[in-house]
Amino acid sequence: MIDTTFEITREILLMLLPIIVLHLGLAIFCIVKIYKEGVQNLNKVTWTLICLFVNLIGPIIFLIVGRRKEN
Amino acid sequence: MIQDIKKEILYGLRSYRFLILFVGFLFFAMLDPVMTKFIMPEIMKSQVPGITQEALGQMLGTSQLAVMSAYMNDIFQIGSLIIAFTLCRLIAQEIRENTLVLPICSGKQFAGIVLAKIIVFGTALLLFSLIGALINYLYSGILFSYDLSIISVVRSGLLQGVYMVFLTTLIVMWGVIIKKPIATGFLTLASAFGLYFIGGALQIDSYLPSGLIKEASLFAVIPASTLLQTLSITVGIILVLIAVTLIRLKKMEWNER
Numbered sequence: 001m002i003d004t005t006f007e008i009t010r011e012i013l014l015m016l017l018p019i020i021v022l023h024l025g026l027a028i029f030c031i032v033k034i035y036k037e038g039v040q041n042l043n044k045v046t047w048t049l050i051c052l053f054v055n056l057i058g059p060i061i062f063l064i065v066g067r068r069k070e071n
Numbered sequence: 072m073i074q075d076i077k078k079e080i081l082y083g084l085r086s087y088r089f090l091i092l093f094v095g096f097l098f099f100a101m102l103d104p105v106m107t108k109f110i111m112p113e114i115m116k117s118q119v120p121g122i123t124q125e126a127l128g129q130m131l132g133t134s135q136l137a138v139m140s141a142y143m144n145d146i147f148q149i150g151s152l153i154i155a156f157t158l159c160r161l162i163a164q165e166i167r168e169n170t171l172v173l174p175i176c177s178g179k180q181f182a183g184i185v186l187a188k189i190i191v192f193g194t195a196l197l198l199f200s201l202i203g204a205l206i207n208y209l210y211s212g213i214l215f216s217y218d219l220s221i222i223s224v225v226r227s228g229l230l231q232g233v234y235m236v237f238l239t240t241l242i243v244m245w246g247v248i249i250k251k252p253i254a255t256g257f258l259t260l261a262s263a264f265g266l267y268f269i270g271g272a273l274q275i276d277s278y279l280p281s282g283l284i285k286e287a288s289l290f291a292v293i294p295a296s297t298l299l300q301t302l303s304i305t306v307g308i309i310l311v312l313i314a315v316t317l318i319r320l321k322k323m324e325w326n327e328r
Contacts, residue, residue: 012109015214019101026094056098063087064157 019056026059027051038068075179075187088157089195095153096146096203103142104211107131135218136290138211139204143231143288146203151263154196154238159256161188163246166323181320185243185313193239197232204228219290226294227287230302234283237305238263240312247319280305 165171267281276282277297
């Protein structure tokens, strides 16, 4: 049986912090857009989940294909 | 021309195109060194119990050069994908929705419209490439050691940026020919990856724009003797792509039903 778990140390967390902050910032920005401007292609809940749980690529995908108003 | 450039800058800001592109570069610039330093070794240790540090180092390439080369490859592979689908609507959508008719009817030149798009988004990509390379240099330097010279990093960032200008021109050309945004994205990727693989297989990289990416990922202190040739050919191809775009636009029927 292969062990697939590994320990997240304080050092790893510190180095990941800017990426986490960037992702959360972008996710919050996108979620505000989702509920303020509406969505297309998928429903609001699905886009919210994609923005929250797909690391950085999720918000990017939403901004490219999920925004209702494409100008 | 100035008005066209202003319009494109506003479009880039309003549609969050600049934000998407910048985040794409930033994501890989920050994540690649962390992945190589912490996440990948932990995953490897849990997958292969008893693996030595030396074996890990050989497998993962734990040096600043290896990390930065991996970043350059990631930007070429996944970054190109993000760029192609972010910018695929740049001109194709305007032709498809007949909104390009308005500036043309008001006396704007095709050259001005096309050049404004390439200048604005090409310059943005050139800047993001440079900023991404510098952030990746800092991050990988902190986590490993500063083995590379800043000059070679700046040069590699700029070479990648020139390649991105070529990619932008390719998007605009396919957009004008195909007029369908998603198909434009796919064709741009097929052309970019196709040139890369043909260049690699036939060993003619120095004659193709993909040679810029290969040269950029080497981070050599002294650039290859063929670099000037590759740069000149890339600029030549960019000019040819712009010419094809303009010819296609001039021959286009705008009121077709």
